[in-house]
Amino acid sequence: MKSKTTFKHEALLDPADIQDLLKAISKGLGKGSLEFSDDKGVLTLEPQGLLYLKVSASEEEDRQQFDIKVRWDKHPKTLSKKLPKISS
Template sequence: MHQKEKFRHQSLQDCKSIKELLNAIGKGFSKGQLTFSDDGNEWFLLPKGLLDCKVSVSEDEARHRLELKISWDKPDQKYTQGELKVK
């Protein structure tokens, strides 16, 4: 089993900083390469083809939440195309 590798960053930001972050992500998608870094860690992603996009919004008494998840298959990903069996 292959272990997942992760880059994770969490910090408090104001609305202007979030807008700049989202703009930078948009530019990365336009170029076909996203680069994330902090404290010496650097992560590169190469989005290609169709991307799976999920937006979730929720609210409770104390907090609002917006989640944006975007995923895609690696270009060199090989799939086993065996026969599908359902019982």
């Protein structure tokens, strides 16, 4: 399969199938590698360091939804763990 830089998939699934997908994402986060694939190619992500998490939920009339967004820098900045010297 060809490598690609974006992945998007939409489907109507039952809660058990979505739970399986969320478990696979959780397992991949733990291993430091997530591989998304379809008939158009593969996208491999390698989360590392501190990850930014955004969780939101909403309800409007007959529709409810929640969104989970996780992102990180491919080359996270390394910060000094030493305290600065400050004189007064």
